[in-house]
Amino acid sequence: xxxxxxxxxxxxxxxxxxxxxxxxxxxxxxxxxxxxxxxxxxxxxxxxxxxxxxxxxxxxxxxxxxxxxxxxxxxxxxxxxxxxxxxxxxxxxxxxxxxxxxxxxxxxxxxxxxxxxxxxxxxxxxxxxxxxxxxxxxxxxxxxxxxxxxxxxxxxxxxxxxxxxxxxxxxxxxxxxxxxxxxxxxxxxxxxxxxxxxxxxxxxxxxxxxxxxxxxxxxxxxxxxxxxxxxxxxx
Numbered sequence: 335x336x337x338x339x340x341x342x343x344x345x346x347x348x349x350x351x352x353x354x355x356x357x358x359x360x361x362x363x364x365x366x367x368x369x370x371x372x373x374x375x376x377x378x379x380x381x382x383x384x385x386x387x388x389x390x391x392x393x394x395x396x397x398x399x400x401x402x403x404x405x406x407x408x409x410x411x412x413x414x415x416x417x418x419x420x421x422x423x424x425x426x427x428x429x430x431x432x433x434x435x436x437x438x439x440x441x442x443x444x445x446x447x448x449x450x451x452x453x454x455x456x457x458x459x460x461x462x463x464x465x466x467x468x469x470x471x472x473x474x475x476x477x478x479x480x481x482x483x484x485x486x487x488x489x490x491x492x493x494x495x496x497x498x499x500x501x502x503x504x505x506x507x508x509x510x511x512x513x514x515x516x517x518x519x520x521x522x523x524x525x526x527x528x529x530x531x532x533x534x535x536x537x538x539x540x541x542x543x544x545x546x547x548x549x550x551x552x553x554x555x556x557x558x559x560x561x562x563x564x565x566x567x568x569x
Contacts, residue, residue: 339378343385346392350381359384363395402565409569411456417442417569419467421518426460435459437467460569468492468512475526476508479549485533499560500525502532516567517560524556 337352348368359381360371372381385392409415416423419437429435429445436443446459473490480487488505492512501509508529514522527550535542546553 337374341382343382343389346389346396348385350378352376361385361388361392363392363399368392368396406565406568409457411453411460413444413456417460418516418567419464420515420522426456435463437463457569464515464569465492465512468510468515471515471522472508472510472512472526475523476530479526479530480533483530483534483545483549485530487530487533499564500529502529502536504536506533508533513567513569514560516569517563520552521556521560524550524553525560527553528557 339350341348341350346368348370349366351369351371352374353371354374356371356373358373359376361384362369362371368385370381370385372378372384407418409417413426413428415426417426418424419442424437424440424442426442426444429443432445434443435445442460442463444456444459444463446455448455451459469490469492472492476487476490486506487502487508489507491507491509493509494513495511499511499514503509510525510529514525524546527546531542531545531549534545543553550556
């Protein structure tokens with residue numbers, strides 16, 4: 335159960351959120367702004383004081399979030415517009431038939447049923463194409479690397495996740511955020527190396543990173559690129 339109340343401290347609006355699951359005070363930046371999360375029986379004044387004590391950190395985080403938002407691409411979702419794929423900017427062309435929908439020959443060929451599709455229709459069709467192409471590419475790369483390392487896996491799936499670029503379950507299921515395929519191909523290769531290496535080491539210990547480095551020597555540089563530029567990968 336959650337109880338939410340809204341307040342303003344100086345020029346910063348925030349929400350005080352009580353939760354029966356919460357054990358300690360916490361500050362969280364969410365899409366709607368700042369949340370001060372407190373245990374159910376905690377007095378409200380402790381939440382307000384906690385925000386005030388950490389106001390400089392909050393301001394820094396809000397500034398960084400605004401800067402990331404300003405760097406995030408904005409699209410009109412029109413034919414003729416350019417969209418990213420493996421670090422390249424490709425024109426969106428209209429395909430006459432559904433079977434022609436593909437990313438090929440230096441362009442994104444997209445079929446839509448509507449004669450005059452809306453931006454939402456183009457965006458939806460484009461996202462489905464990206465997911466299909468990303469699944470094929472990431473499956474192929476995972477198979478190649480897993481075979482090279484003699485590491486069998488169960489499946490490959492793609493999803494659009496908020497906080498994780500990839501995941502490897504203890505059962506050998508590999509999952510990737512398909513948006514990574516908008517990044518340069520070397521970054522995609524790093525992510526595949528990271529997740530496939532988890533098939534052998536289900537942790538982030540020294541042996542894990544040594545295995546990642548053995549198949550992706552530039553992993554530190556590429557991991558940093560993904561951390562610093564991941565917010566730009568959207569469509």
